[in-house]
Amino acid sequence: MEAGGRRHRCTWRAVLIAAGLTVTLCAAWVGRSLVRGGLAPQDTASVIGLLVGAMSLMPALIALRRRPETDLTTAADRLAGWVKNAEGAHWRQLLGGDRVPIDVRFDFCPTPGRSAVVPHAPAGSLQRVIDDFRATRPRRLVITGGPGAGKTVLATKLMLAIVEERTADEPVPVRMGLASWDPAVPLKTWLVSRLVQDFDRAPQVAKDLVERGRILPVLDGLDEMDAPATAVRDSRAKAALKALDAYQNGVDGAPFVLTCRTAQYDALAAAGHHVPDTAYIELFPVTAPQAHTYLTARRVYRPERWDPVLETLRSQPAGILARVLSTPWRLTLAATVYAESGDPSELLAHTSPAELEEYLLARYIPAVTGVHSGTGVPYTSAQVHDWLACMATYLEAGADSAPETRGAVGPASELVLHRLWRLAGQRRVRAVDVLLSLLIFLPGAALFYAQVPQVTTATGKNVTAVGICGVMLALAYRAGTRHTPPPSSARWPRRGTSARRRLVRRRWRVGAAAGLTVWALCACTLWLVPVIDPDLSFYGPFGLSLIGDGLVLGAFCGLPFGVVAGISASPRGGTTQDAADPWGPLRGDTLAGTASAFAYGATLSLLLGLPEGLAGPEGLWSSLETGVTYGLVLALLIGAMRIRAGRRYLALLLCARARLPWRLGAFLAWSCDAGLLRTSGSTYQFRHRELQEWLARHP
DSSP states (O other), X not given: OOTTSHHHHHHHHHXXXXXXXXXXXXXXXXXXXXXXXXXXXXXXXXXXXXHHHHHHHHHHHHHHSOOOOOOHHHHHHHHHHHHHHHHHHHHHHHTTSSSOOOOOBEEXXXXXXXXXXXXXXXXXXXXXXXXXXXXSBSOEEEEEESXXXXXXXXHHHHHHHHHHHOOTTSOEEEEEEGGGOXXXXXXXXXXXXXXXXXXXXXXXXXXXXHHTTOEEEEEEOGGGXXXXXXXXXXXXXXXXXXXXXXXXXXXXEOOEEEEEXXXXXXXXXXXXXXXXXXXXXXEOOOOHHHHHHHHHHHOOSSGGGGHXXXXXXXXXXXXXXXXXXXXXXHXXXXXXXXXXXXXXXXXXXXXXXXXXXXXXXXXXXXXXXHHTGGGSOOOOHHHHHHHHHHHXXXXXXXXXXXXXXXXXXXXTTOBOGGGGGGXXXXXXXXXXXXXXXXXXXXXXXXXXXXXXXXXXXHHHHHHHHHHHHHHXXXXXXXXXXXXXXXXXXXXXXXXXXXXXXXXXXXXXHHHHHHHHHHHHHHXXXXXXXXXXXTTOOOOOTTSSOHHHHHHHHHHHHHHHHHHHHHHHOOOTTOOOTTOSSTTHHHHHHHHHHHHHHHHHHHHHHHHHHHHHHHHOGGGHHHHHHHHHHHHHHHHHHHHHHHOHHHHHHHHHHHHTTTTSOSSHHHHHHHHHHHTSEEEETTEEEESOXXXXXXXXXXX
């Protein structure tokens, strides 16, 4: 557990809350004993023990909340070790579960405008990419290539080589997906947030690492920042290049590594958007001799199986097989399909590149499932194919959706979990969502109807029933919306940002509106109850006139509820740009909704329980029971209202049992480990676009 990191801070807070609750309960017990007539001798000893325990707890808490290391060299070394382990595992996944690399070749290309100083005689190979990078001044590198050309492979190899050879004062390479960056957020601020959330660094340590140039950002996927049809002038990629141009380390441009598809980067450069003082390299296709060398090294099990394939690559360097295996993606695909079983000579039975590509993709999922069958996950290849094909079909349909829904499902390459509900049918999921919201509130409604004080006549019961039905209709209308419920967030935006200022203003408005609403409801209730049911003997609690009591009671209840409403208000139009992982928005929505429900319920419990309890010890427990009962009712109502994205996701799982696994999270994690999917910020993506398109064509 990293000192000062996220898990360390959460542990410290949990211990502190537990200690505070323990001391509070003990103090409540002491107060209750004093009210009942004093303390017995043994009770006095218990109180003394409580004080001693509380005093001894403080040094332990102070020791637990130790400060993270302030030595940047130590912090950078620890981060480098983490990067080495994580990228080493990612490297093996990119190579199809093996350690034999593909000899990717590249060359430096001329750039428009001012270019970086590049090596006079570049090596241009995967194994020596570190030499070319060190000879570049400034060390700002753009890696381009076609789909599947090996951009991520080259960037990962460069990172591992830097970590292996770095000195104490060199920056640590850290790979980050650009799809999760909103260029409106300053680049350094975004880098700090990624170090805190993705790498569990302490906020101050992360800020020092970035500000003092101890981080080398490896920014993967400039072409993934925008939907395919986005115009250059409206693209986030254009804004990202402008921000990278302004990325400084003193008087020099700060180093970085950027990957992008050649077509997208050339389109940006043609429109005048590029980063000066950068070196621009383009990956070459894999040649037949390179493919021959790679497959020769990969043939471990019964190597003679590969002889016909190797002979064809040697004798037909421009044939169908050589053209299909000209990218690292397809070459790894072929090696993975026949890694442990099968006859590779089947690759020679196809008469066109398209036919051979289809065949390889059809064999990929069964091969991967067979290799990972020993991990303890009971998935068959047919199940994996059906589930992934369902999601691939959804993505492909999202690219051609109607204008009113376009943008709601995200780009055609990204799976956003809280937007996935349309996959199971819009009306069906919305109906189940309505039922779930009502099921959450029904226990509270029954409890409220059974225990409303003083309402004993038929008229009062009928009014209560009508009010409950009205609340349930409002819940059903809110839950059945055809729009995607935006996930709430329990996190505040960063200080000094416009988002932080907007949220503060919004919380002031929401708090004031909620306080005035509760004030009006309390006052009207006190005035109208005798009108609705004249048989009720209802007197103001403060001994004033009925109007005066209504005004005082409204203010007494409205103020705390206004404060709670203001604090728990979420940003309007919630975003997932800063989500640390694909499950971040759903976790945040559930956490924010649960916290709001607890806050509202606790506030009502205290408002109903404390006044009567303070008036005398004989009514303390009955008043607390009443407060807790109605607090629970309100908490269930707020939970049904606020946990919207998480509830809609649960409705998806219930409606898609025949199309998706019940434990969808475990399956998606397994798919990433198996190399079928990958994560990019707050989204899941298929490992390659070709795989997604093939699955959509073969559901």
